Amino acid sequence: MRQLLLALASATMLAGAAQAATVYPLDRATILVGSPFDFKVEFDAVVKPEDVKVTVNGQDYEAVFGRKAEFVAEEKGEEDKVLGSALILRDLTIAAAGEYKIEVSAGSEAKSVAWDVYETIAQPKAKNIIFMIADGLSVAHRTGARIMSKGMTEGKANGRLAMDDIPPVAFIGTSSTHSIATDSANTASAYMTGHKSRVNALGVYADRTPDSLDDPKVETIAEALRRTTKKSVGIVTTAEVEDATPAALVSHTRKRADKAEIVGMMLDVKPDVLFGGGSAYFLGKDVPGSKRKDDKDYIAEFKNAGYALAIDKTELAAAAGANDEKLLGLFHTGNMDVTLDREFLKKGTVDKFPNQPGLVDMTKAALDKLSKNPEGFFLMVEAASVDKMSHPLDWDRALVETIEFDKAVAVAREFADKNPDTLIVVTGDHTHGVSIIGTVDDEKPGTEMREKVGTYDNAGFPNYEDKDGDGYPDRVDVSRRLFIAANNGPDHYETFRPKLDGPFVPAVQNEAKEYIANEAYKDVPGAVFVQGNIPKDEDSGVHAVDDIVLQAAGPGSEGFRGYMEQSDVYRVLADTFALGTAKD
Ligand SMILES: [Zn+2]
Incomplete structure (x- = not known):
C-alpha cells in the first residue's frame, strides 16, 4: 500500500511539473483596484487556441475582463527555441475589489491562481x-x-x-x-x-x-x-x-x-x-x-x-x-x-x-x-x-x-x-x-593585529571624537575603533584599519576570471588573509x-x-x- 501511494505521488508530481501553465500576476498577488497590469498565461506546450479555457470566478474571462487576450501560438526563447503558447492581455484593470480566482487550462495543462484585488479607504490619511x-x-x-x-x-x-x-x-x-x-x-x-x-x-x-x-x-x-x-x-x-x-x-x-x-x-x-x-x-x-x-x-x-x-x-x-x-x-x-x-x-x-x-x-x-x-x-x-x-x-x-x-x-x-x-x-x-563584534585597539600589546581585536569585556568603547559637533567623527582612524565583520565575502585581506586612500577593493579577478584576494593590502602591517566562503565569481560580499x-x-x-x-x-x-x- 505504502509503495503504491509513493508511486502514485511521484507520478502525479512528475505530471504536475511538466504540465503546469504559469499565470501572471502570480498566485496570491495583491492588486490595487483600477491599477493597470498585464495578464499573461504561459503554456509549457504549443496548444490550439480553441483548446484554451480561461475563467474568472467561474465565468469566461472575456465577459469579466471585457476584452479578448492576444494568443501567441509559439513563444520563442534563446536561439528560436519554441517555449510554448501564450495568452497576453495588456493594460487590464479590475474595478471591483474582491477575491478573483483565475482558472486556466489547455490540453493537459491546468493552473489556478487567486488574486486579492483591494480597494483603499475613500479619504487620504496624509497629504x-x-x-x-x-x-x-x-x-x-x-x-x-x-x-x-x-x-x-x-x-x-x-x-x-x-x-x-x-x-x-x-x-x-x-x-x-x-x-x-x-x-x-x-x-x-x-x-x-x-x-x-x-x-x-x-x-x-x-x-x-x-x-x-x-x-x-x-x-x-x-x-x-x-x-x-x-x-x-x-x-x-x-x-x-x-x-x-x-x-x-x-x-x-x-x-x-x-x-x-x-x-x-x-x-x-x-x-x-x-x-x-x-x-x-x-x-x-x-x-x-x-x-x-x-x-x-x-x-x-x-x-x-x-x-x-x-x-x-x-x-x-x-x-x-x-x-x-x-x-x-x-x-x-x-x-x-x-x-x-x-x-x-x-x-x-x-x-x-x-x-x-x-x-x-x-x-x-x-x-x-x-x-x-x-x-x-x-x-x-x-x-x-x-x-x-x-x-x-x-x-x-x-x-x-x-x-x-x-x-x-x-x-x-x-x-x-x-x-x-x-x-x-x-x-x-x-x-x-554584517555585525559589530567589538573593537580594534592599536594600544593593545603585540604586533599581530588580530590580537588587538577586543571582544566581550576587552572591547571597551571606541574613542571616536566629534569636537566640531557636525555629527560625523572627526576622524575614522582613531586608535580604538569599531571592529565590524561580514559573515561572507570573497578571499581578501583583513587590515583592521579604515581605508583612507579610497574605497576598499577586497578582491580582484585573475586570468581564470576568479576573484582572488587583492594583494595591494597584503603588506599592510598585521593584515590577515580571510578565506572566502562564496563562489569565486563574486567580487564582494552579498546581500543577506x-x-x-x-x-x-x-x-x-x-x-x-x-x-x-x-x-x-x-x-x-x-x-x-x-x-x-x-x-x-
Ligand atoms: Zn547591493
Whole structure:
C-alpha cells in the first residue's frame, strides 16, 4: 500500500511539473483596484487556441475582463527555441475589489491562481509621504552609526540618531518570487508596485522570453499618483538615477541594467524632482563618457519637457528655491562619491566632481520644491552607498553613509513637524551579512593585529571624537575603533584599519576570471588573509536574506505592523493616499 501511494505521488508530481501553465500576476498577488497590469498565461506546450479555457470566478474571462487576450501560438526563447503558447492581455484593470480566482487550462495543462484585488479607504490619511531607504540598511549599520556619531559611556549611548525616535513597526520579508535571496531591483519594486518579482526585475513579472522589455507589467506608485492625483513626485538618490531603487518608481524592465531605457521611462513619468548621478546615460553616444548606444539627447528632452537642470551643489541651491519648474539634478556621470570621500578624505572621484551635493542638501532641495504643490507629494530618498560600500566590506564608508542618511531623516522629521499631514517611512530594502563584534585597539600589546581585536569585556568603547559637533567623527582612524565583520565575502585581506586612500577593493579577478584576494593590502602591517566562503565569481560580499526593520511615523503609519511581505508595504502607502477608491 505504502509503495503504491509513493508511486502514485511521484507520478502525479512528475505530471504536475511538466504540465503546469504559469499565470501572471502570480498566485496570491495583491492588486490595487483600477491599477493597470498585464495578464499573461504561459503554456509549457504549443496548444490550439480553441483548446484554451480561461475563467474568472467561474465565468469566461472575456465577459469579466471585457476584452479578448492576444494568443501567441509559439513563444520563442534563446536561439528560436519554441517555449510554448501564450495568452497576453495588456493594460487590464479590475474595478471591483474582491477575491478573483483565475482558472486556466489547455490540453493537459491546468493552473489556478487567486488574486486579492483591494480597494483603499475613500479619504487620504496624509497629504505627503517621505519614503527614506538606506539601501542594504542592516541593524549593524544603525548601531555602528550611533556609536560612531554619538559615542557611548558606561554602556549607554551619548545621544540618539534622528531615526532612533521613529518607532520600528514592522519586520519586512524581502525574498523574491524565485529565490529567498534578493537584490535592490525586485525589493524596491515590491515597495513601489505592491508586487514581488524576480531578482533584477523592475515593475514587471519576470516572464520566460529573452526580451527584457516585454514582460508583464504592473503599475508603479509614480504612475498610480499620476493616474489618480495631482501630487508631485520626487526621486532623490546618491546612486545613478537609473539605478534599481530610484528606477523602481517608474520602470518596467526585466533587467535593471537597461539603464539607457530607464532614462526614457523617467521622462515618461516626469518626476517633479529627480536628483542623483548617472548623467552618462543622458547624452548621445558621441559625447565623451556617454554610456548610451544611440544618439538620444535626454538633457535636451528633459529641458523641452519643462525641466531646469542643476549639475552641482551651487546650482542645486539656486534652482531649488527659484521657480515652479520641474528640476533635474545630475551631479555625477556615475554613482556619487560617498560622504567620507566627498567631505573628509577628498578621495574617490572628488577631484573630478568637487562640488557634489550630499543627501542632506538634496533632501532639503527636494522638500523645498515639492512642498510648493498644495496637493502634496510622494518623495523617495535613497542613501544608495550604505549598500555600495557594504559590498566591498568598506564598513567605515558604509557607517558614515548611514550617518548622512540619518541627517536626511532629521530633515524629513523637521519637515513633518511643521507639516503633520506627512507620513515618514524609514527602512532598508534588504540587509547585508554584517555585525559589530567589538573593537580594534592599536594600544593593545603585540604586533599581530588580530590580537588587538577586543571582544566581550576587552572591547571597551571606541574613542571616536566629534569636537566640531557636525555629527560625523572627526576622524575614522582613531586608535580604538569599531571592529565590524561580514559573515561572507570573497578571499581578501583583513587590515583592521579604515581605508583612507579610497574605497576598499577586497578582491580582484585573475586570468581564470576568479576573484582572488587583492594583494595591494597584503603588506599592510598585521593584515590577515580571510578565506572566502562564496563562489569565486563574486567580487564582494552579498546581500543577506534577513528581515529588515521598517520604521514609520505620522498619519498612515498604523498600517505597518508585525511581519509584512515587502509588497504589502505598497498597500499601506496606497491606503494612506487613498489611491484605490472603488468606483460604482
Ligand atoms: Zn547591493
